[in-house]
Amino acid sequence: MNNTLLECRDITVRFGRGSEAFDAVSDASVKVVENEAIGIVGESGSGKTTLARVLVGLQTPDQGDVLLENKFLDSGEHTEGISQSDRWKVQMVFQDPYSSLNPMLAGKNAVAEAIQVWTRCSKSKAMNEAIELLGDVGIPPDQASQLPGKLSGGQRQRVSVARALAPRPKVLIADEPTSSIDQSAQAQLLNLLRRLQEERKLAIIFISHDLNLIRYLTSRVYVMQKGDIVEHGPTERVFLTPSHPYTQTLIQSIPGSKSDTIQIIGNSEV
Amino acid sequence: MIDDGPEPLPPLLSVNKLSVSFRVGSGLNLPVIDTADFDLEAQGSLGLVGESGSGKTMLCRALIGTLARHGAVINGGSVSFAGKPITNLGESEWRKLRGHQIGYVPQSSMAGLNPILTIKSQLSEVVKDSIGGSEFDVRREVLELLERVRIPRPTAVMRSRPHQLSGGMRQRVIIAAAIAQRPKLLIADEPTTALDVTVQSEILALINELREELGMALLLVSHDLAVIEEMCSLMAVMYAGATVEVGPTEDLISSPNHPYTRALNTSRTDRARPGEVLESIPGDAVSVGHWPNGCRFWPRCPIAEQDCQDGLQPDLLAIQQRASACIHSDRMGVAA
Amino acid sequence: MSLAVTLKTLNREALYGLSIIVLVILLGIIVPIASPNDASGFVADPLAPPSINLPFGADHMGRDLFVRTFAAARLDIVLAVLGASVPIVVGTFIGVLTGAAKRKIAGALWDALINAITAFPEIVLVLAIITMIGGGWNGLLYAIWLSRWAQYARLARAKTLKLHESEFVQAAKVLGYSRIRIMARHIMPNVYSEAIAYALSDFVFIIVVIGGLSFLGMGVRPPTPEWGGMLAEGRIYLQTTPRLVLFPGAILSLTAIGVALFAQGLARHRKEVVR
Numbered sequence: 001m002n003n004t005l006l007e008c009r010d011i012t013v014r015f016g017r018g019s020e021a022f023d024a025v026s027d028a029s030v031k032v033v034e035n036e037a038i039g040i041v042g043e044s045g046s047g048k049t050t051l052a053r054v055l056v057g058l059q060t061p062d063q064g065d066v067l068l069e070n071k072f073l074d075s076g077e078h079t080e081g082i083s084q085s086d087r088w089k090v091q092m093v094f095q096d097p098y099s100s101l102n103p104m105l106a107g108k109n110a111v112a113e114a115i116q117v118w119t120r121c122s123k124s125k126a127m128n129e130a131i132e133l134l135g136d137v138g139i140p141p142d143q144a145s146q147l148p149g150k151l152s153g154g155q156r157q158r159v160s161v162a163r164a165l166a167p168r169p170k171v172l173i174a175d176e177p178t179s180s181i182d183q184s185a186q187a188q189l190l191n192l193l194r195r196l197q198e199e200r201k202l203a204i205i206f207i208s209h210d211l212n213l214i215r216y217l218t219s220r221v222y223v224m225q226k227g228d229i230v231e232h233g234p235t236e237r238v239f240l241t242p243s244h245p246y247t248q249t250l251i252q253s254i255p256g257s258k259s260d261t262i263q264i265i266g267n268s269e270v
Numbered sequence: 271m272i273d274d275g276p277e278p279l280p281p282l283l284s285v286n287k288l289s290v291s292f293r294v295g296s297g298l299n300l301p302v303i304d305t306a307d308f309d310l311e312a313q314g315s316l317g318l319v320g321e322s323g324s325g326k327t328m329l330c331r332a333l334i335g336t337l338a339r340h341g342a343v344i345n346g347g348s349v350s351f352a353g354k355p356i357t358n359l360g361e362s363e364w365r366k367l368r369g370h371q372i373g374y375v376p377q378s379s380m381a382g383l384n385p386i387l388t389i390k391s392q393l394s395e396v397v398k399d400s401i402g403g404s405e406f407d408v409r410r411e412v413l414e415l416l417e418r419v420r421i422p423r424p425t426a427v428m429r430s431r432p433h434q435l436s437g438g439m440r441q442r443v444i445i446a447a448a449i450a451q452r453p454k455l456l457i458a459d460e461p462t463t464a465l466d467v468t469v470q471s472e473i474l475a476l477i478n479e480l481r482e483e484l485g486m487a488l489l490l491v492s493h494d495l496a497v498i499e500e501m502c503s504l505m506a507v508m509y510a511g512a513t514v515e516v517g518p519t520e521d522l523i524s525s526p527n528h529p530y531t532r533a534l535n536t537s538r539t540d541r542a543r544p545g546e547v548l549e550s551i552p553g554d555a556v557s558v559g560h561w562p563n564g565c566r567f568w569p570r571c572p573i574a575e576q577d578c579q580d581g582l583q584p585d586l587l588a589i590q591q592r593a594s595a596c597i598h599s600d601r602m603g604v605a606a
Numbered sequence: 607m608s609l610a611v612t613l614k615t616l617n618r619e620a621l622y623g624l625s626i627i628v629l630v631i632l633l634g635i636i637v638p639i640a641s642p643n644d645a646s647g648f649v650a651d652p653l654a655p656p657s658i659n660l661p662f663g664a665d666h667m668g669r670d671l672f673v674r675t676f677a678a679a680r681l682d683i684v685l686a687v688l689g690a691s692v693p694i695v696v697g698t699f700i701g702v703l704t705g706a707a708k709r710k711i712a713g714a715l716w717d718a719l720i721n722a723i724t725a726f727p728e729i730v731l732v733l734a735i736i737t738m739i740g741g742g743w744n745g746l747l748y749a750i751w752l753s754r755w756a757q758y759a760r761l762a763r764a765k766t767l768k769l770h771e772s773e774f775v776q777a778a779k780v781l782g783y784s785r786i787r788i789m790a791r792h793i794m795p796n797v798y799s800e801a802i803a804y805a806l807s808d809f810v811f812i813i814v815v816i817g818g819l820s821f822l823g824m825g826v827r828p829p830t831p832e833w834g835g836m837l838a839e840g841r842i843y844l845q846t847t848p849r850l851v852l853f854p855g856a857i858l859s860l861t862a863i864g865v866a867l868f869a870q871g872l873a874r875h876r877k878e879v880v881r
Contacts, residue, residue, distance in 0.1 A: 043466035056780050088782045100773035104795045113791070114781050152554045153322075160777070167781065182321035183493060187537035187550030194547070209467060212496075212540035216548075235544070253471035254540070255496040 004070065005203045006055060006090060006171045007031035011064035013050050024050045025061070026227040032171065032203045037194075039206045039214035039235065041250075042224035051224070052175050052207045056092045069170075088118065091169040095176040097156035101148040107134060107159040108144040114166030130166070137162045137192055154185025158192065165196070172197075175207040190217065211254055215239050223247045280353040281309035282455060282487050283333070289346030290328050290337065292558075302328050302558050305347055307513045307586050307593070308506040312454065315481070315488040317498030317519060319534065320508035323557045326491050329508070330459045333489070334374050335364035352454065369396065373448035373486070375458040379440035382447070383432040389416075389443055390428035393450065400451040415446040418483075420476060438469035445476065452484050459491045474501055496540050499523060507531045510556050510566035512583045517592030527594035527602050529571045565595070573601050620871025626864025630857065634679035643670040645677035646829045653847050662853045665836075666843055675854045678831040679861070682813060685743060685826075689750040689812040690805055697755035698801045699794075701762025705770070706789055716763065723756035732815065736824050746816060746825040754808075758801060765797045806869030810862045817858060833858045 013025040025047040032038050042048040053059035054066060057073070066073045068086050094100035102110060112130035116123065134144045137158045148156055157177055164172060174193065178186040194217070197204050208214055214221055215235055222232040223244065231244040242248045288306040291299035303325040310316045320326040331337050332344060335356070348357045356367065368374065376382050384392055393412045401411060416424035419442040432440055441461060448456060458477065462470035478501065481488055492498055498505055498519060505519040507530060515528040526532040535541070536549035553570040556562070566583055568574040575598065586593035596602070616624070643649045643659075646669060654664040662671035704716040723731075731753035739745050769775055770793075778788045813833075819825040820834030828835055833854045840850030 043468060058776055058779060087780075090780075092777065092780050094773040094777060096773055100777055102774045102778075102792050102796070104799065105791075113783075117781065117783060117787075152557075154554060163777065163781070182555050183534060183537055184321060184551040184555060186539075187548040188552075190539070191548055191550055210539070211467065212538075216539045216542045216544050249468055253468045255471065255474070255494070255500045256540070 003033050004031050005034050005068070006205075007067045007070075008051070008055055008061075009065050009067070011051065011054055011061045011066075013047070013054060013059060014062045023047075023227045025054070028064075028222075028224070028227075028229050030055070030205075030222055030229070032205055034170070034203055035197070035201045036220070037197060037204045037206065037218045039208060039218035039221040040224060041208055041211060041214045041221055043209055043250075045226060046224040047227040048207050048224050049175055052092070052173050052205070055171075055205065056090050056173055057087045088167045089169050090171045090173065091164040091167065093157065093160050093164050093172065093174045093177050095179055097153040097160065097180055098148075100160050101156055101163075103148055106145050106147055107139060107151070107162070108141075110159065111144075111162045111166055114163050118167040130162075133162045133165060134159065137165075137196075138188065152185065153181040154188060157181060157185070157189050161189075161192065161196070165200075168200075169202070171203045171205065173205045173207065176209070177206075178213065179208075179210075193217075211239075211250060223250065279312070280350070282312040282314070282352060283310040283489065284350045285309070285329075285333075285347070286349070287347035288329070288332065288344065288349055290325070290332055290342055291345050292342050299345060300559055301345075301511060301561075302342065303332070303511045304583065305512060305585075306506075306508065308504075308516045310455070310487050310489060310504070313481075313485050313487055314504060315490065315502040316504040316506060317502035318489060318491045318506050318508060319493065319495065319498060320491075321493060321555050323510060323555050324508040325511040325558075326508050327459065330374070330457055330489075330491060333457055334368055334372060335359060335361070369399065369448075369453065370451045371453050371455065373451075373453035373456045375441075375444055375448050375456065375461045377460040377463055379437060379444050379464070380432060382444045383440060385432055387431070388428065389430055389432070389435075393428075393443070393447060396447050396450045411450075415450055416443075418449075418480070419443070419446045421446075436469075437465050438473060441465065441469075441473055442476065445473075445480070449480055449484060449486070453486060455487045455489065456481070457489045457491075460493070461490075462497070463492075463494075470497075477501070495523065495534060495538055507534070510561050510583075511558070512566060512595060513586060514567065514595040515593065516586065517594075521592060525602075527589075527592060527599040528596045529573055529602070530567050531594075532602065533570075533572075565597070573598055617871050617875055619867050620875060623864045623866065623868025623871055626860060627868060630679055630861050630864065631683060634676045634683065637676035638673055638680070641670065641673045643673050645669070645674045645831045653843070653850075656849070663847075663849060665850055666839065666847075671850065671853055674831040674836065675833075675857050678833045678836060678854065679857060681743070681826065681830065682816060682833050682858070683861070685747065685816050686809050686812045688747055689754075689816065690808040692747075692751050693754035694758050694801050694805050694808070696751075697758030698762040698798055700755070701759035701764075702766045702789060702794055702797055704759065705763040705766025706785065706793070713763075716759075720756045720760045720763070723753070724760060726753075728753050729815070732819070733824070736819070741819075741824045741827070743826045743830075746819060750812065750815065758804070761804075762797050762801060765800060766793055769793050769796060803869075803873055806865055806872065810865045810869070813858065813862055813865075 009029045011025055011028045012023055014021055015024050016022055028051055030040065030051065040048045040051060050059060054061050068089060073087065108127065108130045111133055112126040115129050116126040131141055131144055139155060139158050139162065143151060143155060178189055193204060196202060206214060206217055218235050220233065221235045221238050222229050223238065225246045231238060231242065231247045238247060239251060242251055285306050285308050288303060289301060290303040291301045294300050306329055308316060318326050318329065328342060331340060332349065337343060344357055348355055350356060351371065390412060393415060394408050397408050397411045412428065413424055416427060421427050421439060421442050427435065427439065462473050465473065474497065477488065480486065488502065490498065490501055502519055504517065505522050506516040507514050507528065509530050515522060515526065515531045522531055523535055526535060533551040537551065542548055551570050556566060562569055564579040564581055568578040578597065584595045584597050586595050638645055648668040649670050650660060650664040650668050652664060652666050652668045654660060656663040660670055660672060662675060665671045665674065704713060707713045732749045735749035735752055736745050739748060775788060775792055778792050816825055817834030817837065820832050821838040826832040826835055836854040837851055843850050
């Protein structure tokens, strides 16, 4: 029985032309099942964001396929509300809270729009649902009526989450959702995402450079370096006994990590 | 009392009840720091922790005398460096301190470098300032500096311009410029925030090595407690413009005496158990101009009581080597 | 943001500017109606000095300079508003549409056209067009519109292209919004809000252009009262009766200053209040 929700196979994305061309992503395969939290971790230039964009349909791969619920997807256009593909089932929360919301739309309007597009209900019904959804993510009605410019980074990210949840997706991709916000807001956002995952049985794919975050949040992880997936497996296993040298370097670079990493030299544990 | 030895040296850097405000036209002041307190001994290391709105960036600016160009002034308290007050220095006096005695590494490496000039010309400027000498001497000194910050292929780097280097290399160049004149104090404002984690650990290791080689004190500003744990023996926590706790890093992390410090600890992902709910701080960070009455943390504090809500931000209360601004710190051990 | 809230929080600069503009407009409406004298009627001796009945005196043809000046205000302000706003609205709209152009060729063609038009100094273009289609206040307007729309189209196109890469537009695509919805609800409002900022400073420029062209005899024709025309007519008398030039000139300048103040204040308000 294959309950894989979202999968991509042998994805290659090429940028540039001629001699300047390079593979941002090379032969990458990732999959996630229902109610699972996985991580894609890598530094800058690893291709993790490009891969995320392929998964969500913003980037067309030069090679490879994306499958949603075992059906092939293409990143073609689809008519609003009546999707020829089920692309809407995969939604995304972006990294920069300062540009991921339309600066001229109040939070509740942005969320209501998403609800209206996907349920074709009346404006007032959509607005009520929007306010409820925003309340669920910790944004009270008075904040929901504010323009993004008046909200803090953490609040904006939560509005982004509410907007992403409006079409009731099955997979949520969070691209560095906490990189640009304070630590206290970070904890709130992560708790929120974990709670939402449990309540709605979401599959979540965390894209991050922060290994601690990935270790805390996910059960499986893919490690990327310069476009390749160099290692993948259960998160704890990868952290405690990384097999690829790059993963080892990455883990050793975590501040204060030297105390609790077991290094593997050759095939024996030291 | 009989003196049994020479007078203890004053701390290298001493910040006492420092207040800084923005001038917002016609006599109005917007306080951004009120008050900051901590001491840093020569060759010691102190980590300054705070989130946005805490005032830590302004504090750095006060310590290198660049408040004026950001429209801010010191309007209370004092700062002294090597025993002498530096609260009211003029620009020419600051120029003697900056670089010579106090080195500064900013957050963004592109901000500290001139995009048009080569690395060689920029570092030469700094070097000429301190040692003078012939072209040849200056060039040799620049080369030595680059080697000291472990830059590979220094001659090639010398001919390059900032945009041709990676973020990590640029940061090394900035550090080279900061330590060129062997300052007694190095202030690093989030020096690795914009870098990849592998590069980050190299840069932090470099800073540690240089500290030992040159006997510098380090003031490290960071939002990352793990970094501070690794680099600094002392830690000062800032919230809404005030120092709320100060003391040895280990102690503040293992047994914090202020609810905010404790909350920062419990919301760390690197110390959290996978699957556990993170104890987060409710509400949002308070921004400049919106400080509540009383203890500025009380609206978000799990142990706040009535007396926390009135009056002014509590002063730091020192107990042995530590100080906390929580008037109920005795309840810290009890709170779950 | 509601108008009332915006008005209350405006800074002093903007309020002064706005007051000046409102004052001039009000006078422009009230004075010609309230006064017994007609703007183009011959009511006194030529060059009669100022008196109770003639606050600015009479002009060289014996017309009431005071009424004429403010009647001219009406015309000039309306022309300036039309002259400034139409290119912005239309040009921005075209720019957004071309910015959303799917195929590269279409975009390239538009770029070429827009660059060609904006390469000419505006005044040259305006003069050329007026010469071709004739003057009068309508020729003036058409000439101004045709020579100015392209620069807004260019700005709008550039901004549109940039907005397409911004995360909230990407989010809209991921949410499956149609291209029309994205363009209308997400891109246009953001592009227009930037374009409007230019509108006010343009307004000042247009007033001067209209005045200048009419001064040269290419715009509004006498006897219609219009500031530029009045300046042209009064120029000969500058040495003997300077008020023929000074009064209309002063009101023209005052209006321009008012608009400039308002524009500046509004820009500052936008910067400080809307992040």
